[in-house]
Amino acid sequence: MTQPAAKQSDIQCQSCGGQCAFDPAQQDLLCQSCGSLWPLATENDHEAATEFPFNPDAPMEELPGLQGDQIHQCETCGGEVIFTGPALSENCPYCNGPVVLSVEDKAYTTMALVPFRIAGDVAQRHIESWIKQRIAAPNDLGSLSAQGRLASLYAPFWTFDTKEAVEYWASYDVGSGKSRRRRTRTGRMNIDFNDLLVPASTHVTPLIRDGILHDFKPHHLRPYRAGYLAGFAAERHHMSVRDGLEANKDDKDLLIRNLIKSTIKKPNPRVDRYRTDTTGIHYRRILLPVWILHYTYAGKAKKIVVSGIDGRTFGERPFSRWKLAAYSAGLTAVTMAFGWIWGATGIL
Ligand SMILES: [Zn+2]
Numbered sequence: 001m002t003q004p005a006a007k008q009s010d011i012q013c014q015s016c017g018g019q020c021a022f023d024p025a026q027q028d029l030l031c032q033s034c035g036s037l038w039p040l041a042t043e044n045d046h047e048a049a050t051e052f053p054f055n056p057d058a059p060m061e062e063l064p065g066l067q068g069d070q071i072h073q074c075e076t077c078g079g080e081v082i083f084t085g086p087a088l089s090e091n092c093p094y095c096n097g098p099v100v101l102s103v104e105d106k107a108y109t110t111m112a113l114v115p116f117r118i119a120g121d122v123a124q125r126h127i128e129s130w131i132k133q134r135i136a137a138p139n140d141l142g143s144l145s146a147q148g149r150l151a152s153l154y155a156p157f158w159t160f161d162t163k164e165a166v167e168y169w170a171s172y173d174v175g176s177g178k179s180r181r182r183r184t185r186t187g188r189m190n191i192d193f194n195d196l197l198v199p200a201s202t203h204v205t206p207l208i209r210d211g212i213l214h215d216f217k218p219h220h221l222r223p224y225r226a227g228y229l230a231g232f233a234a235e236r237h238h239m240s241v242r243d244g245l246e247a248n249k250d251d252k253d254l255l256i257r258n259l260i261k262s263t264i265k266k267p268n269p270r271v272d273r274y275r276t277d278t279t280g281i282h283y284r285r286i287l288l289p290v291w292i293l294h295y296t297y298a299g300k301a302k303k304i305v306v307s308g309i310d311g312r313t314f315g316e317r318p319f320s321r322w323k324l325a326a327y328s329a330g331l332t333a334v335t336m337a338f339g340w341i342w343g344a345t346g347i348l
């Protein structure tokens with residue numbers, strides 16, 4: 001496949017001219033030819049956590065620009081990824097489908113990213129122990145996943161902060177048995193959402209989001225530099241901030257409704273309606289690192305995702321029937337925990 005020539009100077013070894021790749025263990029660029037290490041840290045690294053204000057009534061002109069990268073478009077899912085330096089792959093990290101080199105990438109400027117801290121071999125070990133701990137996994141899953149393909153990906157996200165002044169109309173049960181009836185209540189509450197993570201690509205699945213969501217800490221952010229991408233696939237932002245706020249609407253609605261319900265503290269609370277005045281919008285346009293293992297089981301494509309930040313691991317996987325019966329109670333708890341983790345993050 002054609003090698004994109006973009007950013008070669010940024011990732012070229014200054015002593016031997018070889019290609020460098022980002023090394024998650026050292027957090028530096030490592031020359032693949034002579035082993036030299038080149039530091040990426042700068043004095044301004046702390047600025048990477050900066051949040052930017054967004055005024056929906058007077059939006060700044062947001063225009064995607066040419067980054068000098070070549071998009072590799074997936075023939076299967078349509079994902080648009082770039083490969084920098086020695087990361088070249090002929091498969092899509094999202095779905096493992098074949099990719100073709102297409103036009104120059106028109107993306108919004110990446111503000112910051114969390115560099116990979118977990119290397120590929122470490123991610124593989126996390127996957128193996130995750131499988132071992134899953135009592136409902138069929139016994140041959142371990143060997144199947146060893147034959148799978150592990151892909152790296154910097155996935156595009158926004159973080160959003162907002163202040164919500166909420167007015168709500170809710171109802172709940174009073175009494176019991178025949179005397180049970182509904183009572184209504186109105187109220188107001190203020191909610192500060194902080195660092196709500198929103199996927200900036202339709203290809204970022206809930207599995208990917210929940211795999212990395214829990215571990216996001218702003219102080220892990222670094223200013224965007226091509227060197228951090230060297231050796232890894234990335235998808236950059238092709239949606240505007242306004243699109244991102246729109247994409248966040250359903251999650252925010254769910255969080256607000258859950259928060260209203262939790263303040264009522266009565267049986268069977270229901271939010272009949274609410275309205276909110278949103279102010280203080282701040283955002284970041286960031287990339288977050290994830291490992292995705294693609295494997296097939298019974299002819300179906302499956303994946304396991306590993307946070308590139310701390311190795312947290314989630315997977316879609318087949319359940320063997322006889323083990324599933326004993327496991328179903330635990331599974332319900334896991335599903336609920338997902339919703340709760342997502343909800344809890346925004347309330348901090
Ligand atoms: Zn070198």
Ligand SMILES: [Zn+2]
Pocket residue numbers: 074075076077078079092093094095096097
């Ligand atoms: Zn794909």
